[in-house]
Amino acid sequence: MSIRFEVKRTIQETQPIAYKGLLDLDSAKHWMQGLVGIERLDVGPIRLGSQWKETRKMFGKEATEHFEVVELTEPD
Template sequence: MTKDEWSVDVSVDIEAPADTVWAIITDLDGASEVMSGILKVERLGGPNGYEVGTRWRETRKMFGKEATEDMEVASVDAPRSTTVVAHSHGADYVSGFTVEPLASGTRLTMRFTGSPSADASGFSRFMAKLTAPLGASATRKAMQTDLNEIKSAAESRAAI
């Protein structure tokens, strides 16, 4: 990690098989039905399923306002891990999920990393460093909510 980067890791243990958890986290079209923070997902091109190069526009409610980001699948090691990248407002974002089978179900870990883009101005870099603690705190809360909702959906599907 560079000195300008910040990251947040959050994990949750889920009483459901890893393949059920994997199916939920890679279902872009059903994401807004599982995670309340996602208002809508619009596919932009690339493959129709979920693989490297799949692109979409995701609209979330953040800080009381709608925020829309274009995202792209950067890596997939099904059914173990995936990485998604986004670039917005002078910053680069990397989100990753790791799915780890456990004797009692699955541990799902999400890591979110933010850093100023290579083309970010000095002022943008300064502001990013200044606001990183607030951003990390809000991001952790949103990630925990997402993971708890994924857990709920996976455990409901596993109980069927």
């Protein structure tokens, strides 16, 4: 089952820097609340088709979700 979702946050940063930061899964521990760990299911830079499993602690319980990049548009 696939679920499409969108997350919006306001930050004081340029689009190119924010875009680069979101693609750096290793840095997610610095900004993602409740992150337990990320397991990449491929290698190399994040690109169309990249996949990973993300485990987060929510409401006192851990939950793991599978993610796949199905659309990726670099800002101008």
